[in-house]
Amino acid sequence: xxxxxxxxxxxxxxxxxxxxxxxxxxxxxxxxxxxxxxxxxxxxxxxxxxxxxxxxxxxxxxxxxxxxxxxxxxxxxxxxxxxxxxxxxxxxxxxxxxxxxxxxxxxxxxxxxxxxxxxxxxxxxxxxxxxxxxxxxxxxxxxxxxxxxxxxxxxxxxxxxxxxxxxx
Numbered sequence: 001x002x003x004x005x006x007x008x009x010x011x012x013x014x015x016x017x018x019x020x021x022x023x024x025x026x027x028x029x030x031x032x033x034x035x036x037x038x039x040x041x042x043x044x045x046x047x048x049x050x051x052x053x054x055x056x057x058x059x060x061x062x063x064x065x066x067x068x069x070x071x072x073x074x075x076x077x078x079x080x081x082x083x084x085x086x087x088x089x090x091x092x093x094x095x096x097x098x099x100x101x102x103x104x105x106x107x108x109x110x111x112x113x114x115x116x117x118x119x120x121x122x123x124x125x126x127x128x129x130x131x132x133x134x135x136x137x138x139x140x141x142x143x144x145x146x147x148x149x150x151x152x153x154x155x156x157x158x159x160x161x162x163x164x165x166x167x168x
Contacts, residue, residue: 042104051114057073102126117142
């Protein structure tokens with residue numbers, strides 16, 4: 001009886017560690033498949049990719065709709081996603097700095113990328129990855145300072161729009 005109790009006590013930590021690893025692996029697999037499902041690749045080509053569905057993004061969307069040009073939006077904010085989907089707009093629900101979002105948006109087959117977000121780091125990541133995926137892609141980005149302008153140009157943006165300069 002004593003030997004059985006000692007073996008049981010020694011085996012418990014090993015069994016619990018194995019159970020925890022199995023559970024973690026199942027959760028990881030479920031998260032990966034959910035991300036892949038959410039980021040299904042678009043069927044569009046020769047299209048425009050808009051990064052950001054906020055105030056500036058909406059103006060770009062309205063223009064592209066009026067001109068009947070194919071486009072999609074990469075957006076990660078829940079509220080904006082809800083409104084875009086209600087309007088029947090194709091959306092990639094992810095952060096544009098995520099390489100999976102760039103792939104899902106078929107940037108390699110796109111005509112242009114319009115970066116309408118105000119986060120220079122995320123914008124830079126999106127620009128750099130898009131340039132790598134499609135060297136001939138026309139990239140127009142939004143910036144707020146000369147440092148952001150230099151950063152985005154260095155990463156591959158063709159044109160930068162700075163609000164203060166546009167007003168001037």
